[in-house]
Amino acid sequence: EAGVAQSPRYKIIEKRQSVAFWCNPISGHATLYWYQQILGQGPKLLIQFQNNGVVDDSQLPKDRFSAERLKGVDSTLKIQPAKLEDSAVYLCASNRGLSSYNSPLHFGNGTRLTVT
């Protein structure tokens, strides 16, 4: 099966600019996640979707970050305006669904964002 697709792979922007990331999960996976991974740390959940609805966005900095999954398939994550501390790898992951007993997360290769 095809894996989780993310683009772009790398992005360099200046602070206060905006940026968008795209993710296409594994076909049939109902749950989609965006994680932020700062160098040397574990991934931190930003937002979790079940189909096209938000399940958890408690750690999403909503003053600058937004995400959508309008048709319940692919998703975009946007940052506007970016800050230096947003420099990180943004990982998209998917799995079959919230009720799946031991369904592991499948991660994309991530987008490495550098804010200068």
Place this chain on the structure above:
Amino acid sequence: GQNIDQPTEMTATEGAIVQINCTYQTSGFNGLFWYQQHAGEAPTFLSYNVLDGLEEKGRFSSFLSRSKGYSYLLLKELQMKDSASYLCAVRRLTGGGNKLTFGTGTQLKVEL
């Protein structure tokens, strides 16, 4: 809240055995995952435990004690390619469903 602790770094010798520990404090515990992450790559799934005991999968085994809030990942017959970060992730059941939280990861270096 939730707290997950892992050692930051470990070093081991090729061919040896290494044990990476993970302790956690959480409510609504609903499973523990181990992931491997090579530098610059995405995390990949290694193992899953929800009941107490040992799960073995080839050279990798994972153990869970729910009463102690403790898990370990055991890597046998270490190979150079096992040099990576190992992430412990705890899943808990919340009002909104299952939520997975990662520890900071243990950077394992395998030496000759």
